[in-house]
Amino acid sequence: MAKKILLVIDVQNDFVDGSLGTKEAQAMLPALLEKVRTFDGDVIYTKDTHPENYLETQEGKKLPVPHCIKGTKGWELVPALAKLQQQRGSKVYEKPTFGSVMLAHELHQRDTAGEIASIELVGLCTDICVISNALLLKAAMPELPITIDPACCAGVTPEKHAAALEVMKSCQIGVEG
Incomplete structure (x- = not known):
């Protein structure tokens, strides 16, 4: 039976109230937590994952904030x-870059087997990791309904959040919620 999937992108301490946190990320968190609590389907998480030598990487040179x-x-x-993830035993993908090719590949395999009805993305940051994963998924599964809930996402700035939503709409990713 095909299931709905909720992808929770990079809702990590550093992006909420840590080194790259924003008031918008903090503000959207209650809505995101409620969505995860009540979601009827599989919930999958990603975690932005960098090594200790992050500042020596290409990304670290362009964004020099560990x-x-x-x-x-x-x-x-x-x-x-983290508590909800543990309660559900949800899978977590660690990713060293903005989009997870491994996640897209594994979901494509599940879609090919008829196991996925739709994918919804929520999380951080709309204009970097959310959009990167949404576009990878849309490229891998162009006929699968893929949506974003903007109320459960936040960008680096409100303007970049809005711009990313417009780009995703242009790429036939549903912006709902």
Whole structure:
């Protein structure tokens, strides 16, 4: 039986109230937690995951703010979300870059087997990791309904959040919620 999937992208301490946190990320968190609590389907998480030498990487040179260093408090899912993840036994994908090719590949395989009805994305940051994963998924599964809930996402800035939503609409990703 085909299931709905909710992808929770990078809702980690560093993106909520840590080194790259924003008031918008903090503000959308209650709505996101409620969506995860009540979602009827599979919930899958991603975690932005960087090594200790992050500042030496290409990304680190372009964004010289250490964040989501594996094993640190900032790398962990926010506590309320970590609890929900553990309660459901949901899978977590660690990803070293914006989009997860492994996640797209595995979901494509599940879609090919007829196991997925739809995919909804929520999380952080709308204009970086959410859009990157949404576009990878749309490229891998062009006929599968893929949506974003903007009330459960936040961008680096409100303007970038809005711009990312417009780009996703242009790429036939539903912006709902």
